Amino acid sequence: MTVASSPSTPIQRTRVVIVGAGPAGLTVANILRAASVDCVLLETESREFIEQRPRAGFIEEWAVRALERRGLADRLLQYAQAHGECEFRFAGERHRFRYGELSGQHHFVYPQQLLVTDLVRAYADDAGGDVCFGVRDVELHAIDTDRPSVSYTDPETGERRRVDCDVIAGCDGARGVTRACLPPEHATVARYDYGVGWLALLAEAPPSSDCVVFGIHPRGFAAHMARSPQVTRYYLECPPDDDPENWPHERVWSELRARLSADGARPLAEGRLIEKRVLDMHSYVVEPMAYGRLYLAGDAAHLAAPIAAKGMNLALHDALLLGEALVAYCGKGDGSGLSGYSAACLPRVWQCQEFSHWLSEVLHGASSGDLFRAGSGAARLRRILGSRAAAAAFAELYIGKDIDL
Ligand SMILES: Cc1cc2nc3c(=O)[nH]c(=O)nc-3n(C[C@H](O)[C@H](O)[C@H](O)COP(=O)(O)OP(=O)(O)OC[C@H]3O[C@@H](n4cnc5c(N)ncnc54)[C@H](O)[C@@H]3O)c2cc1C
Structure with a gap:
């Protein structure tokens, strides 16, 4: 009234x-x-x-x-795809991580x-x-x-x-x-600055993998994430105050190809970039x-x-x-x-x-220019890929299951 x-x-x-x-x-x-x-x-x-x-x-x-x-x-529930795997690409190799099997839960891509x-x-x-x-x-x-x-x-x-x-x-x-x-x-x-930027991209292109791909690379982190059968989100690590105009179409795709390349990986399906903005990661x-x-x-x-x-x-x-x-x-x-x-x-x-901060070191260590961070980031990745107990703990945090500790 x-x-x-x-x-x-x-x-x-x-x-x-x-x-x-x-x-x-x-x-x-x-x-x-x-x-x-x-x-x-x-x-x-x-x-x-x-x-x-x-x-x-x-x-x-x-x-x-x-x-x-x-x-x-x-x-x-009618349209979303359920995802229970992600892939880490590192030193030219692909490492599948089956968090759905470990946690019993999935992400819904919507x-x-x-x-x-x-x-x-x-x-x-x-x-x-x-x-x-x-x-x-x-x-x-x-x-x-x-x-x-x-x-x-x-x-x-x-x-x-x-x-x-x-x-x-x-x-x-x-x-x-x-x-x-x-x-x-x-x-x-309480505020924390990651000291990096992410160029957030949406491409009018079908996904090039059936799961999230994290590309860990000395040139900078890159990621691939499905959004729909026609649209894919990509991220490229960049300086925090970078200008999206510094990233023309050709540069974006050549950098994504370089950072996400790995033996046996499907070539990236390229398309028009319909969103391009720099996220200040904090x-x-x-x-x-x-x-x-x-x-x-x-x-x-x-x-x-x-x-x-x-x-x-x-x-x-x-x-x-x-x-x-x-x-x-x-x-x-x-x-x-x-x-x-x-x-x-x-x-x-x-x-x-805390989980985002922990994962950030895995994703950004290799490109930090700091040998200690690069070494410890790689150690974290080896641990979740090599130990079932570490993998299970990671899976629960990644899927958000029972984490209100
Ligand atoms: C590129 C990108 C990718 C992301 N990917 C993921 C992901 O995969 N998974 C995930 O969980 N999160 C992700 N996030 C984060 C997620 O988008 C946000 O956390 C989420 O939108 C938060 O929801 P909210 O309702 O709190 O705020 P918002 O979605 O920001 O909604 C706030 C609303 O308030 C309105 N508003 C602002 N000021 C006023 C005002 N003064 N009066 C009235 N209304 C106002 C805004 O217009 C907006 O509609 C991503 C974020 C970005 C930028």
């Missing part, structure tokens, strides 16, 4: 305002809607834009099953924009959820009181609007506004992930450089916990899930950060 407090500031009242319609915000929104908890979802971009924004592609099986239990994985499309449809079209796309100048107010609110500029009218609520879910990603609302004296930010963790009536989820609370494909999976983990905690609070007045929310999320967050 919208009521006007003054001619210029319409005020809406709801239980939960969710800021950001990425995987985290949309999952929270769907859980609330399914439990008939009143909520409003605010997103700066248009619906068309978020439904086409390519990013992640590897969803861990536990997350797929959690979405399935909530009726949110029908299309995913582009993030398709998951977002499914979640928007489930929330907005099927369940009639309240969502406003294209909002501007989002501001949070009174988060340390029991009457917080969120204001924004309406994209249609240019008017300021305000939504009063009980709780705010800050799901607005790494570049959002909610994280900055945590007072510095109540939250710490990570951060905000602790605690909440202050007052504001709860952060996903990249708003922690960024995991995409070394081990953990970011979206962590966002889903947070969102599932936060969604259920909000349902308990709004439905039964049970605040225990909310008060324990940050402590419930952070162990998995740190396990994933």
Whole structure:
């Protein structure tokens, strides 16, 4: 219901305002809607834009099953491919790693924009959820009181609007506004810079392998990851501040061929590059992930450089916990899930950060120019390829099974 407090500031009242319609915000929104908890979802971009924004592609099986239990994985299960193997290419040799056999679980290859499309449809079209796309100048107010609110500029009218609520879910990603609302004296930010960049590429070309390929090479790391039968993601290690314009088509493909070459490997199927951008490889963790009536989820609370494909999976983990905690609070007045929310999320967050850091040395050691890092990175790789116990431990971390230690 919208009521006007003054001619210029319409005020809406709801239980939960969710800021950001990425995987985290949309999952929270769907859980609330399914439990008939009143909520409003605010997103700066248009619906068309978020439904086409390519990013992640590897969803861990536990997350797929959690979405399935909530009726949110029908299309995913219909179209996604299950992967349980990856390949390390090193010194011209190929080493298959069968983590599916070791862990009993798989990745589902499903582009993030398709998951977002499914979640928007489930929330907005099927369940009639309240969502406003294209909002501007989002501001949070009174988060340390029991009457917080969120204001924004309406994209249609240019008017300021305000939504009063009980709780705010800050799901607005790494570049959002909610994280900055945590007072510095109540939250710490741990940040780590990997000191490398990754040129992230999407090629209009079919995958050239049936699994993820990690190319470990003195010229720099490279990776191959399927996205769909027509599109493949590639990464090339580059200087952190490199300009994508330094990477014309010919240079990209000759560098990928060099870094991913190995005996018996299929030649790369080349194609037009439809995305080319440099990722500054860094990570951060905000602790605690909440202050007052504001709860952060996903990249708003922690960024995991995409070394081990953990970011979206962590966002889903947070969102599932936060969604259920909000349902308990709004439905039964049970605040225990909310008060324990940050402590419930952070162990998995740190396990994933540590695993990404560990894997980074395997992937970047050879090209670091540091003989000690190169030697110890190679030792880590030999250990997971040579010891069943080490391989099993790696497999569980890679697939995200039971890692909330
Ligand atoms: C190239 C690349 C590849 C990746 N590959 C993988 C992978 O294979 N597996 C994996 O698990 N992760 C991967 N990730 C990470 C993954 O994409 C993110 O971790 C994931 O998108 C986080 O979801 P989120 O909902 O927290 O944030 P986001 O997806 O960033 O969503 C936040 C939303 O909030 C909106 N927003 C921002 N500011 C505001 C505001 N002020 N008000 C309202 N809305 C706002 C944004 O427009 C956005 O829609 C990859 C990332 C990149 C860049």
